Amino acid sequence: MVDVDLSLVNWSRAQFALTAMYHWIFVPLTLGLSVLCAMFESIYVRTGDEKWKSLTKFWMTLFGINFAIGVATGIILEFQFGTNWSNYSWMVGDIFGAPLAVEGIFAFFLEATFFAVMFFGWNRVSKGFHLFSTWMVAVGSNLSALWILVANAWMQNPVGMAFNPETARFEMENFWAVLFSPVAMSKFTHATSSGFLLGSLFVVTISSWYLIKGRHVEMAKKSIIVASVFGLLASAYVGFTGDEAAFEDAQKQPMKLAAFEGLYKGEEGAGLVAAGIINSSKKPGDSQKPFLFEVKIPGLLSLLANRTLGSFVPGIDDLVYGNSEQKVMGVAEKMKLGQLAVADLAAFKQARQEKNEGAASEALTRFTANKEFLGYGYLDTPEEAVPPVSTLFYSFHIMVILGSLFPVLFLAFLFYTVKGKITETRWLLPLGVLSYFLGLVAQQTGWIVAEVGRQPWAIQGLLPVKMATTNLAVGHVQATFFMFLGLFTLLLIAEIKIMLKQISIGPEGL
Amino acid sequence: MSQPLTRVYTFYRNGFRAMTVGKTLWKIILIKLIIMFAVLKLFFFPNYLKTNFQTDEQRADHVLEQLSRPVVQNN
Structure with missing residues (x-):
């Protein structure tokens, strides 16, 4: 046992x-601010205006601080x-070890070369080469997020690999299927574009603070115009990739979609909950109402999930207990097949130990027939396949509401800055100061949806988290948890202190 | 040293010398890396399978044993 x-x-x-979560405080800002620095510098090189150079160097310094604190x-x-x-x-390990190592080495050399030119190369290399280096840092930073997101996507949608029961390892069958799976592509584009959005909010936040204080007004206005345009484009792209991510969830992880929408009973023409309060005592299969209060947009969830207004979207109860009318196989049925797969894996292992090749071959044939349900064999109850509904529902809706607010904010900043009235628009500037922090909330809740939403799985349908762990003493994990909490909090305090000092000095100190 | 290498060396040397906030950041990076690799990795995060098993075959057997037995949950 x-x-x-x-x-x-x-x-x-x-x-x-x-x-x-700590790591993801630093990463998206690196992704977004690197591109914005490259944009600011492109304007400098094009116009030759030294004010744009000073502005670029200022934002580049803040980018450097964030990168240095977040690196590693x-x-x-x-x-x-x-x-x-x-x-x-x-x-x-066979699959992801090598690409992640290659990515680390690639990132190191890219950073050692182009970072150095970006930070040390002002007036030492040509304007064109300096700009090229800045763009390479932006491209390299974003590309270095690729493999880790591909690995994460594979855990959500394991394609292109096969489990080898001899070695207990997943082996690559189709590299391109792993790299270009729709889930991987939507994860990469959604994560990087949300980084662009956060970078833009960061620029708006600092610039708004300068405008409130009446300092570096011209730099702040120039920064806001570029960040607002980029932020608007990024917002549209985040919306597009987010829609794609939800569609992929509906196809590959329908339980996640049902949970973050609080949908218990599947419906044709299902509505999307615009706002609501979850009934936290509701359990799968009972007759309680899922919401204490809800406002739904008719048909929109079906459209989101299947690209068709009237289509059927399975709910939590359909996925747990099955729905033969809609041809949805329930978890209970999958558990039976999973238990057969676990038993056949054990039989295969024993036959190999006894060097009984005939029995091993038969066990392997039986295992292969049910291997896609392997993970379900480790579940104790069908209800164990349901992730925490309240956490997901609120996280998803906070992310979507904030994601819808940001383009309006960018539009308002762009409008008032172009009109020359931004310094007089006192109601907008405090919102601008707040906006980066709201962006961080949207980033974190987005990852909560992605990761809590795939529970109980480490690898969707194949390996539950409880089978992925090492049998360590819980005290050891608790001790290192608090060590990390301390270390990361110190790093965060360091980042905030150095960043605030640099912001207080402003571009003139560079 | 050949001339291009000298130029690269000078470029980095002058760059590091001219750093202001960068010096503090490098100190933070080095302290962080020392804590991570010389303390956390060494004393708290050994690779469980590499530490406890000698060969890949033994490691595979261990994982397979975990995967092929029924589960008992302790809450």
């Missing part, structure tokens, strides 16, 4: 979530794979 300590699983998950925080996630998630790490 495998003894699974759920408090160990939960602490390991909490530690991973803490690390990933993601490596801690790799430490955790080897220690806390050794089963998972072993199973996927």
